[in-house]
Amino acid sequence: MSSVAVIDYGMGNLHSIAKALQHAAPQVDVRIVSDADAILRADRVVFPGVGAIRDCMQALNRSGLSSVIKSVAETRPLLGICLGMQALLTDSEENGNTQCLNVFPGHVVHFPESLKDKAGNSLKIPHMGWNRVHFTPHPLWQGIVQDSRFYFVHSYYARPDDASVIAATAEYPDPFACALARDNVFAVQFHPEKSQMAGLQLLRNFLQWNGQV
Amino acid sequence: MSLAKRIIPCLDVDNGRVVKGVKFVDIRDAGDPVEIARRYDREGADEITFLDITATHHDRDTIVHVVEQVASEVFIPLTVGGGIRTLDDIRRMLNAGADKVGINSAAVFNPEFVREAAERFGSQCIVVAIDAKKVSQAGEDNRWEIFTHGGRKATGIDAVEWAKKMVAYGAGEILLTSMDRDGTREGFDLLLTRAISEAVPVPVIASGGVGNLDHLADGVIEGKADAVLAASIFHFAEYSIQQAKEHMAARGIEVRLT
Numbered sequence: 001m002s003s004v005a006v007i008d009y010g011m012g013n014l015h016s017i018a019k020a021l022q023h024a025a026p027q028v029d030v031r032i033v034s035d036a037d038a039i040l041r042a043d044r045v046v047f048p049g050v051g052a053i054r055d056c057m058q059a060l061n062r063s064g065l066s067s068v069i070k071s072v073a074e075t076r077p078l079l080g081i082c083l084g085m086q087a088l089l090t091d092s093e094e095n096g097n098t099q100c101l102n103v104f105p106g107h108v109v110h111f112p113e114s115l116k117d118k119a120g121n122s123l124k125i126p127h128m129g130w131n132r133v134h135f136t137p138h139p140l141w142q143g144i145v146q147d148s149r150f151y152f153v154h155s156y157y158a159r160p161d162d163a164s165v166i167a168a169t170a171e172y173p174d175p176f177a178c179a180l181a182r183d184n185v186f187a188v189q190f191h192p193e194k195s196q197m198a199g200l201q202l203l204r205n206f207l208q209w210n211g212q213v
Numbered sequence: 214m215s216l217a218k219r220i221i222p223c224l225d226v227d228n229g230r231v232v233k234g235v236k237f238v239d240i241r242d243a244g245d246p247v248e249i250a251r252r253y254d255r256e257g258a259d260e261i262t263f264l265d266i267t268a269t270h271h272d273r274d275t276i277v278h279v280v281e282q283v284a285s286e287v288f289i290p291l292t293v294g295g296g297i298r299t300l301d302d303i304r305r306m307l308n309a310g311a312d313k314v315g316i317n318s319a320a321v322f323n324p325e326f327v328r329e330a331a332e333r334f335g336s337q338c339i340v341v342a343i344d345a346k347k348v349s350q351a352g353e354d355n356r357w358e359i360f361t362h363g364g365r366k367a368t369g370i371d372a373v374e375w376a377k378k379m380v381a382y383g384a385g386e387i388l389l390t391s392m393d394r395d396g397t398r399e400g401f402d403l404l405l406t407r408a409i410s411e412a413v414p415v416p417v418i419a420s421g422g423v424g425n426l427d428h429l430a431d432g433v434i435e436g437k438a439d440a441v442l443a444a445s446i447f448h449f450a451e452y453s454i455q456q457a458k459e460h461m462a463a464r465g466i467e468v469r470l471t
Contacts, residue, residue, distance in 0.1 A: 013307040013308070013312070013338075015284070015307075015308060015309075015310050016284065016310060016312060019284060019285050019288075019310060020288050023285070023286065023288070050335050050337055050338070051334070051335035051337075052335065121437070122411075123216075124414060124415055124416045124417075124439055125414055125415070126336075126337065126385060126415065126416070127216065128337075128385075128386065128416050128439070129216050129217055129218075129219050129259065129416070129439070129440070130216070130217045130219070130259055130469040131215055131216045131217070132215040149217060149469045151289070151290060152216075153337045153385075154337075170215070171215050172216060193288060194288060194289055194290050194312060195288070195289075196254070196288050196289050196471070197471070199288060200288060
C-alpha cells in the first residue's frame, strides 16, 4: 500500500485535504504528520498551508521542517498547495519580504491594488472563487479538461524567475502562474481538495505519480 | 476575465433538519441536510453554507456531525454560521471540515473577536455576516443599519461603515443579508448590496429575498455582488442550481457550468 504524508506544521486545517486524498484514492494510506521521520518515510508528500507566510515560515523553521521539505523536494513526489506553493519560492512580499524555501527561484507578490476587469468593474482581493486553469502537458493534468475551473482564495501569487516551470496559468485579469512543476515537485495555488471533480482527479493523479515528467 | 460569479445555496439547519421560514415564521421542513448538500454538489453549487439556527446550546453538536458527514463526500467550500462566538467554536467547525465560518452577532458585541479569529485562522476563513435594514425615510439619502436578534434589535451602527470596519479587522468576505427582503421573495435589496460591494475590497455575497432566477442575476449585475446566496428557491426543487447558472449565463454573467 502506498502512503502519502500531509505535513502538519500548525498552519490551518488539514482535514479537508486529508479527506479529499482519502476519497480520491481509498487504497492509499493517508497520514497527517508533523515529525521529520514520518514525512521522510512516506512515498509522497503534500505540503498544504493557509494563512500568513511569516507565520508559516516561522513554524517551518522552528520545527526544522524547512530542511525536511527541501530534502523531499529532491527525492520524491511533492505537492505544494496554496501557501504551501508560495513557500516554495525564494521569498514573498507578504509581511515585509519573508524568506522562503527557494525550491523554485522567484518571488511571491501581491495582486496590484485597484484591479479592474475589461468592463471597468473593480476586482476584489482576495481572488476568491472558481477560475479557469490553462495548463501545459504534465502527468498531473491527466483526465482533466483544458481550462477546467478550480477553487482559489489568495491575495498573493508566484512569479518564478524561470518561466519554463509554469505548469498552468489563470487570469485575474492578467495571466499569473497558478501551477509550477519541476522534476518531482508540483505546486498549485488553487485548492484541489475544494475543486470538486477536477480537483479530486488532480489528487488521484498525484497519488499515482512516480515523480517523472 | 474568467473568475466565475458564485451561486451558494444556504441550508438553515435546526437541530439536524433543514428548515426555511418566511420572515422567520412558518418554518417548513425541507429535509436532511446531508442529502440536500449532496444534491446541490451534483447540480454544480459553487459552495454550500449552513446556518445553524438551533436554539439550544446543548443541541449544537448536531451541526458538527452534519458538517463532518458532508465534508467527507462533498469537495467544494463549506461555510458554517450561526452561534459562532469563540475561537473554540471556530476550531470545532474547521476540524469538522468547514472551510469558512460566518460570524454575525458576536462581531457586533465584540469586534475584536473578528480580529482575533482572522489572526488565528486567517482571513480566508472569516466571513462576517451582516444583517442590515433600511432606516432612511423616503426622500432622504439611503441609509442602512445593522440589526441583531434576527432583525429585531437595532444597533444604531451604519451598515456601510460597519462593513469597512469588519474588513479592516480581518474579514475575508462579507455575507450581506437584507432583513427587509429576507423571506419575501421580492429580490435582493440591490442598492444596499451595491453600496456595500463598492465600499469594500473583499468579495460580497448578496442574501435575502430571492424569489426567482432574475433576482440572482440582478444581484450580480446591479448589486455588484461577487456571489449570490439563496435558500428556499432551491430547497423545494423549484429551480435547480444548474438552471440558475444557465439563466445567469444567458444574462451575460460568467458562471461555472459543470
